Amino acid sequence: MNLLKLAGKVCVSLLVCGLVALSLTGCAGLTALALTPDPAGSAPEAPRTITTVKLSQANYHVQKLNAVGQDHGFKLLGLFTIVPASRVKAFTRMYDNAKIEAGGPLTPANIAVEQIEQSYILFSIPEVHVRADFVVFDDTPPHKTEKLTDTPNRPVGNGPGSGDQ
Numbered sequence: 727m728n729l730l731k732l733a734g735k736v737c738v739s740l741l742v743c744g745l746v747a748l749s750l751t752g753c754a755g756l757t758a759l760a761l762t763p764d765p766a767g768s769a770p771e772a773p774r775t776i777t778t779v780k781l782s783q784a785n786y787h788v789q790k791l792n793a794v795g796q797d798h799g800f801k802l803l804g805l806f807t808i809v810p811a812s813r814v815k816a817f818t819r820m821y822d823n824a825k826i827e828a829g830g831p832l833t834p835a836n837i838a839v840e841q842i843e844q845s846y847i848l849f850s851i852p853e854v855h856v857r858a859d860f861v862v863f864d865d866t867p868p869h870k871t872e873k874l875t876d877t878p879n880r881p882v883g884n885g886p887g888s889g890d891q
Contacts, residue, residue: 781835781861789832790860795820799852804845811852813839820856834858 796819799811816839826832837858844851 786861786863788859789862790824793820793824793834793858793860795823795856797854801843801850801852803848804850807852811841811854813854813856816854816856820858824858824860826860831862832860833863835861 795816797812797815798809799807800809801807824832835858837856840855842853842855844853
């Protein structure tokens with residue numbers, strides 16, 4: 727009978743120690759025990775389409791600086807995604823905040839996407855933050871090149887230093 731009481735006390739003390747250790751370390755340590763990785767928590771995937779905007783000439787002006795958009799999600803125990811953080815929603819909110827109309831002349835440039843996750847004991851909050859500058863390209867008339875055989879657009883002779891006086 728004493729052996730049974732001793733075994734019961736040992737089991738209870740181990741259970742209490744395990745619960746204390748779990749409460750002190752939080753549930754973030756349990757992510758290593760997951761059998762399948764969470765696709766939303768994995769590394770961000772590469773963009774599927776890329777549009778390059780070259781701002782090397784003086785044919786544009788900045789319309790809106792630092793337009794931002796964000797989206798939040800929710801994960802239970804840091805393992806189970808209940809509501810994912812969406813990049814699409816973050817980009818849509820960025821366009822809404824910048825008051826961009828479809829088909830307009832604005833082009834996003836200097837886009838930055840940041841994905842972070844705030845972890846707490848029983849849950850975590852994944853976040854997506856997007857920022858961009860919006861530029862408008864100016865309509866510049868095409869440059870006319872002069873040929874050497876064309877007549878110049880400036881008066882010839884009778885000017886200072888021309889020798890005709």
